[in-house]
Amino acid sequence: MVLDLFKKFTTLWIILVVLAFFPIFTSTFDLPFWNDVVMRIMLLGMAAMGLNIVFGFGGMVSFGHAAFMGVGAYCAGISQYYGLDNGWYQLLMSAVSCGILGIMIGFLALRTSGIYFIMITLAFAQMLYFFFVSLEQFGGDDGLIMDRSDFIFIDLYEPLRLYYLIFFILAAVSIMLMLLIRSRFGVILQAIKSNESRVEAMGLNPLKFKLTGYVISAVICGLSGCLFASWQEFVSPDIMHWTRSGDLMIIIILGGLTYVAGPLVGAIVFLLLEELLPDLLHVVFPSIAENWMIIFGPLLIAVVLFGKGGLMGVVGNRFTRPAARKDQ
Amino acid sequence: MTSSILELRSVKKKFGALTATDNVSLNIQKGEIHALIGPNGAGKTTLISQIFGNLAPDSGEILLDGKNITNTSVSNRALLGIGRSFQISNVLMDFSVLENAIVAKISHSRKTFRFFKPAFNDPDLIDGGLAILKRVGIEHMADRNVSDLAHGERRLLELSLALAMQPVLVLLDEPMAGAGPEDTVFMTKVIAGLKSDTTILLIEHDMDVVFQLAERISVLVEGAVIASGTPNEISNNTLVREAYLGSDE
Ligand SMILES: Nc1ncnc2c1ncn2[C@@H]1O[C@H](COP(=O)(O)OP(=O)(O)OP(=O)(O)O)[C@@H](O)[C@H]1O
Ligand SMILES: [Mg+2]
Numbered sequence: 001m002v003l004d005l006f007k008k009f010t011t012l013w014i015i016l017v018v019l020a021f022f023p024i025f026t027s028t029f030d031l032p033f034w035n036d037v038v039m040r041i042m043l044l045g046m047a048a049m050g051l052n053i054v055f056g057f058g059g060m061v062s063f064g065h066a067a068f069m070g071v072g073a074y075c076a077g078i079s080q081y082y083g084l085d086n087g088w089y090q091l092l093m094s095a096v097s098c099g100i101l102g103i104m105i106g107f108l109a110l111r112t113s114g115i116y117f118i119m120i121t122l123a124f125a126q127m128l129y130f131f132f133v134s135l136e137q138f139g140g141d142d143g144l145i146m147d148r149s150d151f152i153f154i155d156l157y158e159p160l161r162l163y164y165l166i167f168f169i170l171a172a173v174s175i176m177l178m179l180l181i182r183s184r185f186g187v188i189l190q191a192i193k194s195n196e197s198r199v200e201a202m203g204l205n206p207l208k209f210k211l212t213g214y215v216i217s218a219v220i221c222g223l224s225g226c227l228f229a230s231w232q233e234f235v236s237p238d239i240m241h242w243t244r245s246g247d248l249m250i251i252i253i254l255g256g257l258t259y260v261a262g263p264l265v266g267a268i269v270f271l272l273l274e275e276l277l278p279d280l281l282h283v284v285f286p287s288i289a290e291n292w293m294i295i296f297g298p299l300l301i302a303v304v305l306f307g308k309g310g311l312m313g314v315v316g317n318r319f320t321r322p323a324a325r326k327d328q
Numbered sequence: 329m330t331s332s333i334l335e336l337r338s339v340k341k342k343f344g345a346l347t348a349t350d351n352v353s354l355n356i357q358k359g360e361i362h363a364l365i366g367p368n369g370a371g372k373t374t375l376i377s378q379i380f381g382n383l384a385p386d387s388g389e390i391l392l393d394g395k396n397i398t399n400t401s402v403s404n405r406a407l408l409g410i411g412r413s414f415q416i417s418n419v420l421m422d423f424s425v426l427e428n429a430i431v432a433k434i435s436h437s438r439k440t441f442r443f444f445k446p447a448f449n450d451p452d453l454i455d456g457g458l459a460i461l462k463r464v465g466i467e468h469m470a471d472r473n474v475s476d477l478a479h480g481e482r483r484l485l486e487l488s489l490a491l492a493m494q495p496v497l498v499l500l501d502e503p504m505a506g507a508g509p510e511d512t513v514f515m516t517k518v519i520a521g522l523k524s525d526t527t528i529l530l531i532e533h534d535m536d537v538v539f540q541l542a543e544r545i546s547v548l549v550e551g552a553v554i555a556s557g558t559p560n561e562i563s564n565n566t567l568v569r570e571a572y573l574g575s576d577e
Contacts (some may be wrong), residue, residue, distance in 0.1 A: 004446070175570045182446035184434050194420040201380070203435045203493055205408035212441070273372070321473075322422055324448055 008327055009178050011312065012261035015268070016171055023160050024130055036106060037103025041271045043228050044169045048263030049177060050220025055249065056257030057181060057242035057323060058213045059193030063118045064125025065246050069097045074132060074223025076261045077144045084300055087149030087156070087165075091226050098222030099215055101128075106214035120301045143236025146229060155224070156230060166227050173220055177260050180216075184325045189213050190322045197293045254303055256310030258321070259328045265311050273299070333358045333497050333527045334379065339388030341374060341551075345429045348374040349385065350551035361519070361528045366548035367571075372531045373415055375548065376499045377437045379529070386460030392497065410565045411495035413486045413533075415502050417472055417568075425469040425485055427469070429457035432492035450546075464488040464518050487518065491526070498522070501531045504537065516540060539563075547571070 006013055019042065047069050071093035077206045079090045103259060109120045121271040138144045148156035149223045180186045191199045192206050199206055229235045247270070248263075255266025277296055279288035289292055303310065336358040341349035348371040356362050365374050377383040380388060381402040390398045397405055406412075420428045428450060433438055433456035434447060447453055459469040459570040466484050474482065483503055488496055503519070504512045515539050524526060532538050538545065539559050549571045555562060561567055 067496070078493075172344045179444045179446075180446065183444055184440055184442040186443075187427075187431060188440060188446045189432065191420050191423065194422045195418060197414075198384070198418050198420055199413055200432070201404045201406055202432045202489065203403050204431075205401065205403040206439060300397070324446075325424075325427070 005178050007176075007277055008182075009072065009260055009279060011259075011328055012174055012178065012264065015172060015261060015264055019170070023163055031179065032159075032248060035160070036270065037275055039163055039231050041267050042166050043224050043231060044239055044248070044269030045264040045277045046166075046170050046173055046269055047221045047224035048248045048255075049173060049260070050217045052223065052257060052260075053177070053180075053189070053217040053220075054251055054258075056262065057186065058189045058298035059192065060113075060116050060214070061249075061265050062109075062214070062217075063242070063249070064105075064123075065217065065248055066124035066240045066242065066244035068102065069225030069228060069244070070128060070132060070237065071097050071101060071173070071238050072222035072227075073223070073229040073235045074138070074225075076149055076226045076229035077136055077146050077198060078114050080146045080149065081138060081144065082317045085147075085150040087151035087230065088156075090149050091247040094222040094226035095219045098218040098322055102215040102218030103211070106218070110210050110214065114173065122242060125240065125242060129240050129242070131236050132240070140234065142290060143234055143238070144198045145234050148230040148233060153256035166231070169223060169227065170283050171189050173223070173258070174264075181260055185209065185212070187280055187322070187324050190246070190324055194322070250300055250304070252310075254300060254310055256312030258309065258323050259312040262312045262328060269311060270300075331358050331417060332530070333393055335389075335391040335394075336379070337389040337391070339375070339378060339385045339390065340439065341371075341378060341385050346353060348552045349378065350389070352416065352548075352551070352553055354546060354553060354556070356527060356529055357544070358496075359372050359452060359527055360543045361523060361541050363542035363545045364531045364548060365533070365535075365538060365545060370548045371551040372548055373501055373553075376412070376529070377502055380410060380499055406493055406495075409493070409496035410488070410499065411490035411493055411497070412499040413483075413490040413501060413503050415505060417479070417486055419482060419483045419486050419567065421474050421488060424471055424473050425461065425466065425477070426475065428485060429460040429470075429492065430454065430490060432460055432489055433457050436493050453544060458490045459486050461485075463491055465514075480507035480515075483507045483511065484515065484518075487515065491522070497527045497529065500532075502531050504532070504534065512537065536550060545563065 022038055022079045024034055026032060049063040051062065051230050054062050075094040075097050076090040078092060105124045109117055110118055148162065151165060154161050154165055188204060190208050192209060196206050225239060228239060250268045251266035254270055256262035273296060278289055278292045281292050334354040336352050336354040338351055339352045352375060356560050366372050373441055375385060378385045381400060392408060420431065422442045430447060433453050458467050458470060461470055464484050464487050466488060469481060484547055487503055504515050519528065519541055530541065544557065545559055545562045547554050547562060548569050554571060555565045
């Protein structure tokens with residue numbers, strides 16, 4: 001079974017191996033800045049993988065998942081504010097808070113579908129955003145400066161400790177998703193995306209499965225947000241701005257939404273472009289380098305429109321086939 | 329009375345000003361093939377949707393084996409033993425034929441919240457899935473993708489899914505609509521063969537098929553049952569001839 005996982009999810013394993021050895025590359029060539037970029041990639045990639053459980057596999061277009069990242073981040077920030085520095089405790093808090101919030105929001109929002117679901121998830125996310133903006137005690141709009149959390153045994157101020165902490169949690173989430181997507185639960189979720197009324201006619205209550213998927217995805221986004229706070233050493237409502245929810249969706253579509261590795265591939269490309277495109281333009285077209293978004297935007301639109309399976313569609317099996325079956 | 333598997337009591341349903349189900353009371357006996365016929369727009373699909381729970385009646389009661397299921401959800405009705413095929417093919421389009429059956433088998437096994445062991449290569453689920461397909465003789469199509477199937481083949485898959493939960497009552501809404509003549513003959517045979525295990529409520533426009541299969545027929549016109557009886561009684565019923573058979577043939 002373990003061997004099977006290696007064979008089915010080749011791309012994801014390759015990415016994980018590269019990420020595991022990447023710091024050797026950066027220390028050899030003395031490019032510590034790139035560790036920072038890659039940590040950001042891993043964090044947003046993890047959140048996008050979480051969102052993709054509902055978005056890509058369950059067919060639910062949730063436009064508010066950045067809110068769960070925000071709640072995770074504030075769990076770290078507020079805990080620390082009250083002197084609870086233990087990072088493991090903060091991760092647990094993030095998971096529990098996002099789990100409970102996921103049940104509440106999911107329970108209400110999943111009664112709707114289509115455009116109504118998009119709007120209601122966005123509305124809940126905006127409510128949470130303004131809730132944190134209004135918390136003057138924790139910096140309101142300006143946010144809260146914090147130290148990296150204290151992960152007993154793992155001092156995050158030692159070089160690379162934070163990198164590997166993020167990496168191992170990303171790897172754990174990845175392995176869990178590889179299993180989940182092929183499990184009975186994962187298969188039912190993908191069946192609901194394919195045809196909800198048939199699934200219902202088979203005696204399965206779609207709401208139960210969609211809600212469970214929604215909660216799992218919220219928890220993963222919460223973990224990502226909690227680590228994001230340590231990485232940034234700062235928490236503000238910005239982390240849960242609606243544009244980040246949009247970024248997460250673009251990342252998923254860019255990478256390929258019917259693949260487990262899709263969101264991670266999308267995060268790599270999205271954030272590398274964001275990092276490199278301005279510099280590249282300085283060399284080629286200095287006049288528009290300031291406005292690199294002019295290139296970035298159409299580029300994303302092109303991939304989304306023409307590469308239906310996203311970037312994974314190039315290496316993986318056919319786009320529409322259930323992820324539970326295809327090699328990717 | 330005790331041998332009726334399905335009982336409708338004064339079921340009514342309106343869409344705005346349109347009365348789609350007009351005070352329908354109906355008894356379906358255990359083990360029979362009961363045909364529901366009527367002109368286009370008579371309300372046949374609407375009635376079946378209320379029996380299956382896709383639509384809620386405005387008033388009236390629906391009883392399955394004596395149990396009131398009027399407010400039971402679709403998925404719970406499926407678990408209680410009702411299967412349905414839809415007028416417009418309703419299968420998992422992105423999946424293979426066997427994968428469709430495997431999802432049904434997962435539901436049938438009741439072990440649904442399992443998060444680790446892969447489902448599509450679980451030998452028990454594959455065997456169960458193949459058995460579901462074998463019931464209508466389509467196990468040879470197991471590995472094909474639904475999107476590649478011909479229309480008639482899709483209808484057969486849908487029939488096998490309607491039977492997958494081993495229902496006590498199967499609602500078939502024009503199961504052969506759009507299938508070719510060969511598939512129609514084959515499917516008629518398959519449905520006739522199901523008679524010993526289950527009860528069937530069949531909507532069908534093809535009168536040859538109806539008279540071949542049905543032991544009892546109910547005629548629906550403008551939402552109301554205007555006649556119910558044996559094929560002989562129905563074909564000699566003047567009301568039916570006027571309202572339906574006469575104008576149609
Ligand atoms: N959801 C709905 N909203 C409004 N009107 C509806 C709805 N569903 C059906 N109707 C109307 O109710 C009437 C009965 O429709 P129904 O589909 O039940 O007929 P039918 O007997 O199955 O017809 P056919 O033989 O064409 O399948 C029709 O006039 C139809 O237009
Ligand atoms: Mg109809």
